[in-house]
Amino acid sequence: MxxxxxxxxxxxxxxxxxxxxxxxxxxxxxxxxxxxxxxxxxxxGGGQARLRVDLIDLDATGMSARLIDELRATNGALVLCPLDNDADDYCSLDGEALDLNRAIERARAGGTEALIVVPAGYAAALENFQRASIDYYSMSDPLQPDAVLQSLEAVLQRVNGASMTAGVAGALLDNVTTGLDLPAFDESVRKEFLGALYRNAEQKLIEMPAPVSFETGEEEAxxxxxxxxxxxxxxxxxxxxxxxxxxxxxxxxxxxxxxxxxxxxxxxxxxxxxxxxxxxxxxxxxxxxxxxxxxxxxxxxxxxxxxxxxxxxxxxxxxxxxxxxxxxxxxxxxxxxxxxxxxxxxxxxxxxxxxxxxxxxxxxxxxxxxxxxxxxxxxxxxxxxxxxxxxxxxxxxxxxxxxxxxxxxxxxxxxxxxxxxx
Amino acid sequence: METIVDAQNLRKTYRRSDGPDIEAVKGVDLSIRRGEIFSLLGPNGAGKTTTISMISGLVSPTEGDAVIGGHSITKQPMAAKRLMGFVPQEIALYPELSARQNLLFFGRMYGLGGRKLSRRVDDLLAFLELHERRNDRIDTFSGGMKRRVNIAAGLLHKPQLIYMDEPTVGIDPQSRRRILDTVKQLRDEDGMTVLYTTHLMEEAQELSDRVGIMDHGEIIAMGTHAELTQQVGEEDRLEFTVSGGVADGAPARIQREVAGVTRVLYDAPEQAGAESVEPAAARLTVFARHGRTALPPIIQVLDSAGLVIQSVAVREPDLEAVFLALTGRELRD
CATH class of the missing domain: 1.10.357 (Tetracycline Repressor; domain 2)
Structure with missing residues (x-):
């Protein structure tokens, strides 16, 4: 040896x-x-992933602001431009305003992952317990999963779910009143009732686990x-x-x-x-x-x-x-x-x-x-x-x-x- | 005197797939006595290295065996190798290591260690006059210095028998002298047995107690210097280099007309090139009982034959003459 x-x-x-x-x-x-x-x-995937998404809010109401907040909460990787732009100009806006046409061009050129447009009348549709729609632009492969679209759909599902609940309840209320030949509700009372129902449904949906959620973080996390x-x-x-x-x-x-x-x-x-x-x-x-x-x-x-x-x-x-x-x-x-x-x-x-x-x-x-x-x-x-x-x-x-x-x-x-x- | 190496019918055949087999050694019998320097003398390719490699266990014999200090090299190689030191023809050292590091490594491989090994290495380096360069890398040494470290690596464990395979190849005369003196010291002062191979007649003649002359894989003569030269008698050897064409009849005339001449060998000149203006030189070797007396009449015969003498040398009986007499060729051929 x-x-x-x-x-x-x-x-x-x-x-x-x-x-x-x-x-x-x-x-x-x-x-x-x-x-x-x-x-x-x-x-x-080393480092935190960030997805640059343009968002044009043509509605500019409290409802649309809540939609945007929920979108951020659902997927922390989303950087909604220009709202979430940082000092380093992650949104690459170069100090210029972002209008719809420019946002569409950016999405088409691949400068952003997607463009989300909240149309005018979004809040009104929800208040009338109608289905609210959002415009979505993206050049991503339709055969591949789209994280931005999935996040948006998750949020809309909740929003529309609450609206739908209140809408169905209103229709039910009207049918019952008419079918039983009861006197019609006062419009303000009816609206307050359905509004409370909407908020309640929305709260319940928020408390429920989101159907799709995206978590990103550093390796150490x-x-x-x-x-x-x-x-x-x-x-x-x-x-x-x-x-x-x-x-x-x-x-x-x-x-x-x-x-x-x-x-x-x-x-x-x-x-x-x-x-x-x-x-x-x-x-x-x-x-x-x-x-x-x-x-x-x-x-x-x-x-x-x-x-x-x-x-x-x-x-x-x-x-x-x-x-x-x-x-x-x-x-x-x-x-x-x-x-x-x-x-x-x-x-x-x-x-x-x-x-x-x-x-x-x-x-x-x-x-x-x-x-x-x-x-x-x-x-x-x-x-x-x-x-x-x-x-x-x-x-x-x-x-x-x-x-x-x-x-x-x-x-x-x-x-x-x-x-x-x- | 006690025998330390007894080789019987050593034979080595190299099988070749692309040609006939090569019979490098053809049944060598060899007996070396304890405490003597025994030289194997022969031209390059005679089979000396193969013979020594078989005796040292480096190459397995195709047939035969060698017994070293009572241990068969084929059956008890470990015991036999413990008695031997080996100095190969090549510088078998690690060039990246210093002389001291090389010797310490090989010493450890012989089972030495600690202060004993360190002292032995220092003694050997001093003995070989390398102490001052002991910490220098081998690849910075001259050829002669490398040769001396190569020898030291074979002496570390004070072997009873040391093999030295052409240890003076490619070195300057001063280093060669030092190595030859070292070999004699090993025998005279340490009582070592030395098996020495060389193609240089002078080395074999100076060092050896006995010589085995090898040619074409066989030992063709063996004995002391005196015993071997007796085989060619007391004849001197007269070597002439001549020019002036083919010496038709001159060799026969010398043998017939000059008293004391026993034999004449004539090497015809090589064919000179067409563009050459110099006449080609031939070699004439004359064996005569009294060379100096025979020289003048031989010169007369050559003159009368129209040959121009370019050089003359008179040599007393030596191993070269023995080899020439036995093979008809010179050792350097």
Whole structure:
């Protein structure tokens, strides 16, 4: 055991004494993880979402003001322009007034998510217990869900529900009075009664849970784990750079053979298994160091490590072992350091994206997802997603670990049988 | 005297898929005595390195075995390797590490450690006059300095037997001298057995207690310097470089007319290019019992044959002569 440890420490010392290796192990992976993590965070929802919506209130009554308030309450992401414009001119109004024509042009040009027009007579319609209508303009895909439209519909459902309640009650009152031949109500009494009914119904509807509500917030406020781009970038970039680092072992073995240090080791009282085993341990350790560096960066950036750190370590170890085995399976076929470098680039840059290291496999077509699982990266990423995104446990990632270890076992057999000492 | 290496019928055949098999070593028998310097002498490609690699356990023999200090290298390789130090022809060191770091690493691999190892490394660096550069990286060393550290790495555990495979290749005369003195010191002061391979006759002659001459994968002669030179008798060797065309009849005339001449070898000149204005040179080697006496009549014969003598050298019996006598070729060929 001591000779193996001595070789491992010596090889690690040599590896870490090379500035180029430190750049490959530390600087580039950290930079890429940060850049991609930050970019993905912006893409998948880092920061609070805001939807710019123009709103023209042609009614300008208390009723329409209440509609607007309810709209804001239903969906906190809505920025109703020009009412909610801020000092940074989020509404992009450039200090000019927003009239209907300009608002329509903005919606048509995609400058806003939508335009909501509260027509004149909106309040009158409600007061007469008639159905109130709102004009809605948007260029969004009619086949896709529209958050602004859904918010508006939720509010209108409540408003029209209260109006409808009062309207139906008024009609019922009139029918009963006429059917029983009773004297007609005084108009002011009738209006006061129905008004009270309307407010009561509206209050009840407000107290009821909204049929559609939209919550947005920062990650710290309890957002989805997928919102943090580092939850994708750290495992992805980690896996990519584990491949760069560990597969580089193909060239190092070749170099040791060329500089005769491998042969000198063979002349020592060591078994071949000890020599090969120590080289395997070296690259396994380097792979784990690489993962630790990248995940540490993710940790600083607030990535989620899931609920089972041991399972996370197990997925990492299984993947590193698999790539180490791949390195030693390919090493006997390598004839030059240039060829080895080519192989490292080819394998890393094909297996990583194929396996979902650069983007989640959920966003690719089914056949690509199936094809992607030819890459060990896909199995590692599945494991990481189970643990990080869905807070899974050891049991959830056993299949992924099993596949990676099985592949490692097969590749090790190939590597050991083909390894050339001389 | 006790035998430390006993190799029997060592044979190595390299199988090739794209051509005929290569028989690098064809059944070598070798016996090396404890405390002697034994040299394997032969031209490049003679099979010296393959032989030494089989004895040191680096290459598995196709047939045969070598017993090192009572341990078979094929059956008990660990025990056999513990007795040996190995100095390969190549600089087998980590260029990124310092001389000291390299030696500490290889020392630990031999099971040494702590102050004992540290002292041993410092002693060896001082012995090889490298103490001042001990903390410098190997890749900043000259060829000769690298060679000395390469030797030190094989001496760390004070082995009973050390293999040195052409340890003076590609270095300056001063470094070479230092290495040769070191090899002699190892035998004389530490009682080590040295198995030394070289293609340089002078090295084998200076260092060795006994020499095995190898050619084409076989040991063609083995013994002390005196024993080997006796095989070619007490003849001197006269080497001529001549020009002036093909020496038709001259070799035969020298052998017939000059007293004491036993043999004449004639290397015809290589075909000169069409554009060459210089006459091609030929080599003539004459074996004679009294070389200096035979020289004037030989020169007369060459003159009368119209040949122009460009150079003459008279050599006393040496290993080169043995090799030439046995193979008809010079060691440098």
């Amino acid at each position: 001591r000779p193996i440890l001595t070789i491992v420490l010596n090889d690690l010392r040599i590896f870490l004494s090379q500035r180029g290796n430190l750049v490959g192990l530390l600087v580039i992976p950290v930079l890429l993880t940060v850049v991609i993590g930050w970019s993905l965070g912006q893409f998948v 309890g957002g989805d784990a997928s919102d943090n781009g580092f939850n994708q970038s750290a495992p992805g970039m980690g896996s990519l750079y584990v491949m760069f680092t560990v597969l580089g072992g193909m060239a190092v073995l070749l170099r040791e053979r060329r500089q005769w240090t491998l042969q000198r080791l063979m002349a020592l009282p060591l078994s071949r298994a000890q020599i090969l085993g120590s080289k395997i341990v070296v690259y396994f350790v380097l792979g784990m160091i690489q993962y630790m560096i990248v995940f540490a960066v993710g940790g600083v950036a607030g990535m989620d490590f899931g609920d089972d750190p041991l399972a996370l370590l197990a997925v990492m170890a299984a993947f590193v072992l698999c790539i180490t085995a791949l390195t030693f399976a390919l090493a006997p076929w390598i004839r030059s350091e240039g060829q080895a470098r080519g192989f490292v680039l080819l394998l890393s840059l094909s297996l990583a994206p194929l396996g979902g290291a650069w983007w989640p496999l959920e966003i690719v077509p089914d056949f690509m997802r199936t094809l992607g699982h030819l890459s060990p990266v896909a199995w590692a990423m599945d494991g990481f997603q189970d643990l990080i995104w869905y807070s899974g446990g050891f049991g959830d990632v056993l299949p992924e670990i099993g596949v990676l270890l099985a592949a490692a076992a097969v590749l090790f057999v190939v590597g050991v049988r083909g390894f050339r000492y001389g």
